[in-house]
Amino acid sequence: MMGELLVEQEAMFYGFSLEQHVPNDHLLRSIDRFVDLSRASCE
Helix, strand or coil: CCCCCCCCCCCCCCCCCHHHHCCCCCHHHHHHHHCCCCCCCCC
């Protein structure tokens, strides 16, 4: 090897809150009460 290649590695996990990023007047907030995703799975 002729030399080292230094690469910055991004964080694998980070905190993200939809509550902080979705505006209060967004369409998703108005339909949230009609959609129940508690039984949804990622299979």
